[in-house]
Amino acid sequence: xxxxEDTSDAAADDSPDAFDDAGGSSDDHRDFWADxxxxxxxxxxxxxxxxxxxxxxxxxxxxxxxFNEIIRGYFVAEVLRERGHEVxxxxxxxxxxxxxxxxxxxxxxxxxxxxxxxxxxxxxxRNLGKPYTSIPDPFGEEExxxxxxAALLKADADRLDIPVEMLSNTEMYENGEFDPVxxxxxxxxxxxxxxxxxxxxxxxxxxxxxxxxxxxCGKITETVTSVDTExxxxxxxxxxxxVGDNTIDGCGHEGTAxxxxxxxxxxxxxxxxxxxxxxxFEPFGKDHAEGSWPSGKDIAENVLEFEPPIPMVYEWFTxxxxxxxxxxxxIVTVSEMLELLEPEVLRYFFALNPRKARDLDLSRLDQxxxxxxxxxxxxxxxxxxxxxTRFAKRAYPFVVDEVREDRVRLPYTFxxxxxxxxxxxLRKQMATNEGFFDDDTPDDVVEEALARVERARHWAEKMDNxxxxxxxxxxxxFDFDPAVExxxxxxxxxxxENHDGEAxxxxxxxxxxxxxxxxxxxxxxxxxxxxxxxxxxxxxxxLGELEQDFVxxxxxxxx
RNA sequence: GGGCUGGUAGCUCAGUUAGGCAGAGCGUCUGGCUUUUAACCAGACGGUCGGGGGUUCAAGUCCCUCCCAGCCCGCCA
Numbered sequence: 001x002x003x004x005e006d007t008s009d010a011a012a013d014d015s016p017d018a019f020d021d022a023g024g025s026s027d028d029h030r031d032f033w034a035d036x037x038x039x040x041x042x043x044x045x046x047x048x049x050x051x052x053x054x055x056x057x058x059x060x061x062x063x064x065x066x067f068n069e070i071i072r073g074y075f076v077a078e079v080l081r082e083r084g085h086e087v088x089x090x091x092x093x094x095x096x097x098x099x100x101x102x103x104x105x106x107x108x109x110x111x112x113x114x115x116x117x118x119x120x121x122x123x124x125x126r127n128l129g130k131p132y133t134s135i136p137d138p139f140g141e142e143e144x145x146x147x148x149x150a151a152l153l154k155a156d157a158d159r160l161d162i163p164v165e166m167l168s169n170t171e172m173y174e175n176g177e178f179d180p181v182x183x184x185x186x187x188x189x190x191x192x193x194x195x196x197x198x199x200x201x202x203x204x205x206x207x208x209x210x211x212x213x214x215x216x217c218g219k220i221t222e223t224v225t226s227v228d229t230e231x232x233x234x235x236x237x238x239x240x241x242x243v244g245d246n247t248i249d250g251c252g253h254e255g256t257a258x259x260x261x262x263x264x265x266x267x268x269x270x271x272x273x274x275x276x277x278x279x280x281f282e283p284f285g286k287d288h289a290e291g292s293w294p295s296g297k298d299i300a301e302n303v304l305e306f307e308p309p310i311p312m313v314y315e316w317f318t319x320x321x322x323x324x325x326x327x328x329x330x331i332v333t334v335s336e337m338l339e340l341l342e343p344e345v346l347r348y349f350f351a352l353n354p355r356k357a358r359d360l361d362l363s364r365l366d367q368x369x370x371x372x373x374x375x376x377x378x379x380x381x382x383x384x385x386x387x388x389t390r391f392a393k394r395a396y397p398f399v400v401d402e403v404r405e406d407r408v409r410l411p412y413t414f415x416x417x418x419x420x421x422x423x424x425x426l427r428k429q430m431a432t433n434e435g436f437f438d439d440d441t442p443d444d445v446v447e448e449a450l451a452r453v454e455r456a457r458h459w460a461e462k463m464d465n466x467x468x469x470x471x472x473x474x475x476x477x478f479d480f481d482p483a484v485e486x487x488x489x490x491x492x493x494x495x496x497e498n499h500d501g502e503a504x505x506x507x508x509x510x511x512x513x514x515x516x517x518x519x520x521x522x523x524x525x526x527x528x529x530x531x532x533x534x535x536x537x538x539x540x541x542x543l544g545e546l547e548q549d550f551v552x553x554x555x556x557x558x559x
Numbered sequence: 560g561g562g563c564u565g566g567u568a569g570c571u572c573a574g575u576u577a578g579g580c581a582g583a584g585c586g587u588c589u590g591g592c593u594u595u596u597a598a599c600c601a602g603a604c605g606g607u608c609g610g611g612g613g614u615u616c617a618a619g620u621c622c623c624u625c626c627c628a629g630c631c632c633g634c635c636a
Contacts, residue, residue: 036576057636097636202633242634266636290563290631315565316629323629356572357565357629367571367585374584385583387573417597434598467597502594509594519595527596535596 032394033353034075037281038083040310041076046280048086052077053279053309054164055092058132058149060103061113063331064360065285065324067156068314071350072283074162078398089164091153092273095132095146096170096263098220099124100243104327107152109141111335113326129219129241129248131263133170146170156334160343161401169269172276173260179232181272182259184304185209187229192303196267199295209268212257214238214250220263221250232259267292271300274309283312283354314354320361332362340365340459341412342452345372347399363463366456369412380405408436408449412456416467417537419457427453429545430537433501469531471546475559476532484525485557487515492555501544508540529554 030036041050054069070091077087102124105113116124119138124145127135132146142148150166157164172178185192189208197203208224212234223239234257238250264272270292273279284293293311300308316323322330337346340362349368352358360368377383378392397403410418410431418427427450431437437446460467480488494507512522526543527536536542543551553559 059636094636100635200633244634270636286564286630287636288631292631292636313564318629352572355564359571361571364570364585370585371571383583385573388583391573411598414598436598506594523596537597539596540594 030394031390032075032079032351032398033355034079034351034398035394037076037310037312038079041080041281042083042085044280044307044310047278049088050077050080050085050280051278052087052089053092053273053277053282054090054284055094055273056153057094057097058146059326060105061107061326061331061333062111062149062152062156063324063326063333064319064337065316066153067160067334068285068350068354069283070153070157070162070164071160071347072312072314072354073281074164075351075395075398076281076283089162090167090277090279091157091164092167092169092172092277093146093150093153094169094266094269095144095150096173096220097266098129098131098241098248099127099135099145100248101128101246105329105331106138107333108139109148109151111152111155111333113329113331113333129217131170131213131218131220133168134213134218159334159338160347167277169263169273172273173263176260177276178264178272179259181268181275181304182210182264183229183232185264185268185272186227186234186259188303189227192268192299195298195302196295198298199291200267208234209265210234210259210262211265212236212255212262214253215255215257215261216253217251219248219250223250225254233257234262267295268299268303271296271304271308274300275304275306279309281310281312283314285316286313289313312354315357317358317360319359320363321359332360340455340462341369342455344400345369348372348375351395351399362459363465365459366412366416373409373411376400376407376409379403406442406445408441408445410436410449410452412452412459413467415452415456416460418450418453419460419467420469420531420537421471424450426545430542433541433545466535469527469533469536471530472532475554475557476528478525478528478557480525480528481517481521483515483517484521487511487517487522488525488529488555488557490515492552495543495548495555496552498548499544501541503540504544505538505540529557 030039052073054073056066056069073089077089080087102116102121104116106116106119107113123136124138132149133144135145137143137145137148139148142151146168150168154164154166186209192209193203193205193207196207196209208227210224210227211220211222212224213219214221214236217238219238219241221236221238222241223237224234225237226235228234236255236257238253238255240250241248263269274282274296297308297311300306318324319330319332322328324331334346345368348371349360374383375388375392376396378385378389379396381389383389414434418430421427428437428446431450436449456467491507491511494511495504499507508522508526509519512519523539524534526539527533530536530543
């Protein structure tokens with residue numbers, strides 16, 4: 001009875017859309033998407049605490065894309081908390097899933113991405129087919145591969161100050177929390193088959209929606225030979241498992257497993273999690289929108305018989321124009337991002353409309369940071385843009401740790417320019433010269449603003465872009481015309497007379513004119529001597545901040 | 560092949576839910592700040608809203624169709 005038409009019809013009818021699907025109060029559009037979702041959740045009059053879930057299967061690297069699962073739900077959780085609800089945000093590590101193939105990349109305990117060559121790959125290879133919780137941590141820190149991965153995600157959540165309760169799927173089976181679900185599915189196995197068969201053509205009259213763990217070799221098995229719901233057990237044979245082009249060998253063992261010694265297939269496990277945890281809302285990526293969601297909704301309603309959560313599909317973002325891929329190395333982690341920008345900027349990125357496909361272009365992070373700065377100013381009413389201001393008024397308080405008007409944001413590229421020197425006082429002085437600070441600016445505000453310099457500096461170095469210049473400690477190699485050399489000597493004499501930066505800037509022009517040399521050539525000479533580059537900051541004022549002897553000596557090309 | 564989502568200025572994005580003048584920032588260009596370089600100020604340039612068709616007094620928005628990208632429709636998650 002399963003045909004292709006049946007499959008596509010079922011999928012089309014149940015396509016998820018959290019913005020205008022059921023819920024009843026979606027006729028007015030809010031300025032922040034999380035309010036729309038919260039409206040829908042409230043319309044169902046849910047029990048407290050309201051439960052918001054996310055989850056992923058542990059893979060090689062916990063990357064920024066995975067973080068959608070946590071942070072999208074977080075914004076909804078915060079909105080509901082503000083409305084007076086008690087909210088429990090959980091994250092399931094789907095760690096009873098089997099390791100199906102070796103990851104090409106892993107992240108160590110500090111979140112650094114490393115190749116498979118840096119760990120005992122052989123040990124991983126021997127554990128193919130086993131649940132992630134049964135595989136040792138390749139880095140030897142946590143009690144399992146799964147625990148290692150979960151710890152990384154939890155650390156990322158902490159870094160962004162997001163309170164989330166990490167739950168292990170394996171533990172939920174071991175605790176017996178899934179027992180009633182497994183029992184119900186197997187007692188109603190005909191209904192279960194009938195419903196899933198609408199979505200998966202391989203489901204036939206012999207299909208058993210339960211995968212025991214082999215008591216002999218520890219691998220997840222796929223061949224159940226009989227079910228005894230009275231005893232609460234299934235009999236199985238540990239057969240080979242086909243994964244893509246490869247085969248994971250079974251050991252041939254014939255055994256009996258309880259409902260805690262195995263797992264439901266994903267299509268049942270996901271709705272099972274909703275039921276056991278009482279989930280009211282769950283965001284998920286577009287990959288689930290057409291397959292898992294329609295079948296999960298159907299299974300919840302017609303097999304397990306409860307109301308599934310409010311869904312929300314988020315679009316995937318690309319990184320530097322390409323899909324996120326750990327095997328291709330096109331990946332970025334939360335901790336890497338936080339070396340480049342503040343947590344609130346990263347949170348802002350995820351506060352933007354989840355339905356839009358976005359590109360996170362690291363080479364233009366300055367744009368993202370500028371956008372955040374503008375968003376922040378809009379909250380305080382300083383931007384003449386009605387749409388942006390409405391969004392900012394609502395979303396900004398959920399993006400920053402604390403709403404404070406006294407913050408100073410140095411433009412990101414300017415912060416990168418300040419990164420040319422490690423001298424904190426010099427950085428402060430240059431920013432003051434440009435009007436970002438004055439005598440009344442409190443020290444902690446200055447310190448907070450200057451913290452961006454380190455991040456922007458990292459960015460300039462990582463991208464090796466136009467802002468990646470450094471004050472040269474040693475005399476760079478150069479090749480100047482005699483007229484330029486004369487002009488540099490004259491400028492050195494001028495600097496030696498104790499003029500301030502503004503005067504030096506003026507003298508640069510005077511000197512160039514006096515010696516009849518191109519302004520551009522003279523500036524280029526200055527940037528060569530001090531930065532070994534062709535451009536840099538406003539030169540005269542910068543030189544005025546440096547130690548005079550150093551400037552004079554360098555202009556004379558003596559050291 | 561079928562379905563879902565996305566496609567708006569060079570870049571990043573608003574605006575699409577209820578049809579009402581095509582928008583912002585950045586970049587670029589020009590000018591200003593006694594002084595070409597980051598910043599700052601003023602102004603300008605920049606668009607067949609992916610293409611085409613339709614409905615309408617009026618379409619980025621609604622309908623049809625086509626193109627491009629990602630995803631799903633095997634397994635797995």
